[in-house]
Every structure is written in C-alpha cells, then in structure tokens.
Amino acid sequence: QVQLVQSGAEVKKPGASVKVSCKTSGYTFTSYGINWVRQAPGQGLEWMGWISTYNGNTNYAQNLQGRVTMTTDTSTGTASMELRSLRSDDTAVYYCARRANLDYWGQGTLVTVSS
Amino acid sequence: DIQMTQSPSSLSASVGDRVTITCQASQDISNYLNWYHQKPGKAPNLLIYDASNLETGVPSRFSGSGSGTDFTFTISSLQPEDIATYYCQQYDNLPYTFGQGTKLEIK
Numbered sequence: 001q002v003q004l005v006q007s008g009a010e011v012k013k014p015g016a017s018v019k020v021s022c023k024t025s026g027y028t029f030t031s032y033g034i035n036w037v038r039q040a041p042g043q044g045l046e047w048m049g050w051i052s053t054y055n056g057n058t059n060y061a062q063n064l065q066g067r068v069t070m071t072t073d074t075s076t077g078t079a080s081m082e083l084r085s086l087r088s089d090d091t092a093v094y095y096c097a098r099r100a101n102l103d104y105w106g107q108g109t110l111v112t113v114s115s
Numbered sequence: 116d117i118q119m120t121q122s123p124s125s126l127s128a129s130v131g132d133r134v135t136i137t138c139q140a141s142q143d144i145s146n147y148l149n150w151y152h153q154k155p156g157k158a159p160n161l162l163i164y165d166a167s168n169l170e171t172g173v174p175s176r177f178s179g180s181g182s183g184t185d186f187t188f189t190i191s192s193l194q195p196e197d198i199a200t201y202y203c204q205q206y207d208n209l210p211y212t213f214g215q216g217t218k219l220e221i222k
Contacts, residue, residue, distance in 0.1 A: 035211070037159075045159065045202055047211040059209045062116075095158055100206040101149055103170065105158035 002026040004096055006106035012113050017084040020109045022096030029077035030054050032099040036070060036081045038092040039108075048094075051079060086113045117141050117205050121214025129222045134190040136217045138203035143183050147207035150179055150188045152199040159202065163188065195221060 007021040022034065036048040049060035051070040058070050069082045079096055093108040118141040128134050138148065146166035151159040161170045163179035166186055176191045190197055198221055203214040 044216045045153075045204075045213045047204075047213065050209065050211075061210050097158075100147075100211070101161060101164045102151070102159070102204065103161050103164070105160075108158055 002098070002104045004098065004104055004106040006094075006096060006109045009110040010112070012086050012111065013115055014087055014113055016086050016113075017082060018086060018111050019080055019082040020094050020096075020111070022079045022081075022106050024077045024079070024098070027098075029072075030074055034070075034072070034079040035097045035100075035102060037095045037097055037102070039095070040089070040092045043092075046092075048081070053079065083111075086111075088113050116210055117144060117208055117212050119203055119205055119212050119214040121203055121217055123217060124215060125218045125220070127220045127222050128193050130193055130195060132193045134193050134197075134219065136188045136201055136203075138181075138186045138188070138214050140184045140186075140205055140207075144205045144207035146182045147205055148179075148181070148186050149204045149206065150177075151202045151204065152197070153202065154199045193219075193221070 003025045005023045010018050012018050030053045033050050033052050035050045038046050049070055051058045053072050060068050067084050072079045091113045093110050095108050096106040098104045120139045122137055148166045150163040153159040162173050162177050166181055167179045178189050180187050201217045
C-alpha cells in the first residue's frame with residue numbers, strides 16, 4: 001500500500017534551519033511529484049511547493065522563494081524540504097503529499113519555532 | 116495566483132441533512148478541482164478529484180459538481196463521522212491554492 005512517512009517533530013530557534021523528510025513506499029517513486037503543504041495552528045492549508053521526482057524540477061510558493069529548498073533521493077524514495085531563516089510564523093505542521101491530486105499524505109511534522 | 120473563495124466558513128447541520136459547500140475560482144480552472152476533509156490532528160483526506168470523481172473508498176453520499184469557476188460539494192445525508200473541516204483546492208495552475216475551509220459541525 002502507498003505510504004508517506006515523515007520525520008519527527010522539531011523545535012528550532014528563530015534564524016535556524018529545519019529539514020523535514022518524507023519516505024515513500026508502495027509505488028514507483030519517480031511516477032508522481034511530491035508537494036509540500038503546511039498548516040499553522042488553527043489555520044488553513046498553505047501550498048509551499050512541488051518537486052518533480054522524475055527530473056528534480058521545482059516550483060516554490062512566491063512567499064517562500066529564497067528560503068525553501070526541496071530535494072529528492074530516488075535511491076531511497078525520499079523527498080525532503082529544507083526551510084531556512086526560520087521565523088515564529090513558520091510554526092506549523094508540515095505535510096508532504098503525492099501528485100497534484102494530493103491523493104496520499106504524510107502524517108505531518110510539527111515544526112515549532114521559538115526562542 | 117488563482118484565488119479560491121469557499122463558503123460558508125462554518126456550517127451546523129443535523130444528522131441526515133443534505134449539506135452543500137461552494138467554491139469559486141478567480142479564473143477558469145476547467146475541472147481541475149479537488150475536495151478534501153480534515154479531522155482534528157489528522158492529515159487531509161482526498162474525497163473528490165477532477166471536480167466530480169469520487170476517490171476510491173470514499174462513501175457515495177459525497178459528491179461534487181461544477182466546472183470553470185463555480186463548484187459545489189454535497190453530502191447527501193450527513194453522518195456523525197463527517198464532522199471535519201472541508202477544503203477545495205485548484206490544480207489548474209501553479210501555485211496550487213486552497214479555499215479557506217468550511218468547518219462542519221453537528222447540531
């Protein structure tokens with residue numbers, strides 16, 4: 001069965017970086033892109049960006065340009081998202097989700113940014 | 116960016132009621148629209164894709180319709196387990212964008 005399993009919760013100080021991983025299984029990794037979506041506490045869903053697992057092409061949300069990098073490791077079927085220069089308003093649950101239809105999601109990773 | 120305007124923001128209904136949520140896109144998105152629900156503490160779950168197609172395993176009381184800019188999501192007979200927040204999402208153009216969400220409660 002298709003599974004996306006994310007890395008564990010993180011606590012970071014403002015200005016630091018965080019890297020969240022998303023290990024996939026149950027399908028051919030390079031057949032579908034991976035999206036990253038975040039959700040601040042009590043808020044709605046915010047699309048962060050997409051990476052092609054086939055060729056590594058990316059598309060990032062304008063408000064995150066310059067601070068976010070998405071990568072893949074096709075040998076392990078893992079996608080990763082790094083966010084730099086963290087601020088308190090980056091505190092959120094971060095999700096990976098497969099393909100444009102977001103048909104399978106990871107369980108979410110809580111990233112808390114606090115001094 | 117394409118703006119998705121979802122309404123209402125909250126909704127209270129009784130078990131067995133027919134429930135409708137609407138989503139309007141700021142430009143034509145054809146049928147590139149999905150509907151999700153999200154229960155507290157869980158990841159969102161895809162219910163409807165391509166505006167009107169029921170995802171495998173999703174109960175048939177859920178349905179979607181529309182194309183272009185105006186879309187509707189319906190629960191034909193509300194069940195207690197349907198309590199969640201519902202979101203629409205367009206994937207016609209990057210960046211993908213979500214509606215603001217509709218929090219559904221039982222009366």
